[in-house]
Amino acid sequence: MPRSRPADRLSFGRVRRLTRKLSLRTRVTMWATTAVALAMVAAGLGLLLGLKYSMWRDLDTTGRQRLSDVSALIRHDQLRSLIPSNGGDADVVEVLDASGKVRASSDYDTGPGSPSGFPNPLPPQVVAGRATTLHDLKIGDGGDFRVLARPTRIGDRPATIVVAVSLAQAEHTLSSLTTGLVIGVPALTALVAWTISVTAGRTLRPVETLRGQAADITATDLHRRLDLPDCQDEIHALGVTLNDMLARLDEASVAQPRRSPPGGSSARRAVAGFVRRSAARPGRPQTGLTTYASDSVRRWRS
Numbered sequence: 153m154p155r156s157r158p159a160d161r162l163s164f165g166r167v168r169r170l171t172r173k174l175s176l177r178t179r180v181t182m183w184a185t186t187a188v189a190l191a192m193v194a195a196g197l198g199l200l201l202g203l204k205y206s207m208w209r210d211l212d213t214t215g216r217q218r219l220s221d222v223s224a225l226i227r228h229d230q231l232r233s234l235i236p237s238n239g240g241d242a243d244v245v246e247v248l249d250a251s252g253k254v255r256a257s258s259d260y261d262t263g264p265g266s267p268s269g270f271p272n273p274l275p276p277q278v279v280a281g282r283a284t285t286l287h288d289l290k291i292g293d294g295g296d297f298r299v300l301a302r303p304t305r306i307g308d309r310p311a312t313i314v315v316a317v318s319l320a321q322a323e324h325t326l327s328s329l330t331t332g333l334v335i336g337v338p339a340l341t342a343l344v345a346w347t348i349s350v351t352a353g354r355t356l357r358p359v360e361t362l363r364g365q366a367a368d369i370t371a372t373d374l375h376r377r378l379d380l381p382d383c384q385d386e387i388h389a390l391g392v393t394l395n396d397m398l399a400r401l402d403e404a405s406v407a408q409p410r411r412s413p414p415g416g417s418s419a420r421r422a423v424a425g426f427v428r429r430s431a432a433r434p435g436r437p438q439t440g441l442t443t444y445a446s447d448s449v450r451r452w453r454s
Contacts, residue, residue: 176352176356177349177352177353177356180348180352181345181348181349181352184344184348185341185344185345185348188341188344189337189341189344192337192340192341193337196333196337199329199333200326200329200330200333203325203326203329204322204326207322207325207326208283208285208298208322211283211298211317211319211322212283212298212300212317214243214317215243215283215298215299215300215315215316215317216300216315217238218238218243218245218315218317219300219302219313219315221238222235222245222247222313222315223302223304223313226247226304226306226311226313231247231256231306232256233255233256233257233263233264234256234257234258234260235247235256235257235258236258237258242317242318242320242321243258243292243315243316243317243318244257244258244259244269244291244292244297244315244316244318245257245258245313245314245315245316246258246259246262246268246269246270246291246313246314247304247306247311247312247313247314248268248270248311248312248314249309249310249311250309250310250311252267252268252270252272252273253265253266253267253268254266254267254268255306255311259291259292268314269289269290269291270286270289270291270299270314270316271286274301274312274314278299278300278301278314279301279303279312281300281301281302282300283298283299283300284298284299284300285297285298285299285319286299286316289316291316292316292318293318293320295318295319295320296318296319296320296323297316297317297318297319298316298317298319299314299315299316300314300315301313301314301315358381358383358387358391359387359390361379361381362378362379362387362390362391362394365378365379366378366394369398371405374398374401374402374405375402376398377395377398377399378391378394378395378398379391380392380395
């Protein structure tokens, strides 16, 4: 199992450090827009590939039908030098002899014995009967074609039926769709980013209001409370929690002066005992600590 390289981990860590410096609104907008953009790109690619597969399949079906029609003409000995059209001009049909010369064609300008516009010899995948895309063929109006072939015999001589269906219309459709996606996806991504940024800003505005009001409250005005938003959501619950905390702090600050300092009586008794023990030794001079303790006891008693 391949392990992630240190460089990859460093790059990811650098990205995380950079994003942490951004505001929450910016991070939400950036990540949400990235996710939407990736989803739209994936959907666009899926649409292009799906449409291409569907159109190629329909063209291949048309080509196989033409192969069957021409094969039927050969079986019934009705093949002429000009192969009848099927009502459209998007396909080209040729019957080639063993040397690759034309015996019959659907093109008026291609007579018997003329060189074929298909490669000679045909690509192996075409000879094997698989539909194949060939580019820049000099047949019909030229361009790219889906090409199919089927071996046959005319009398006692081998021949090959070759059908080519033009890709011009399909390629034009895909090109128009690609252009639309190239223009539309960035524009839609920008619109989504703007919408997310505005929505995130409006959503976080009550939080900024609570933060500003909380920053203005000092130890001398703990009686103040934060203005709660109208919506009964998580931000409202946060404001209620902060107001409860301010109420407890206010009660504690009011009750604090009424109480003696913790351990004050014990400290006084300890200092007084120390002074009595020092005074019980008349032959021993008082030190600075003893004098300070005596003065402290007198201040407490007064």
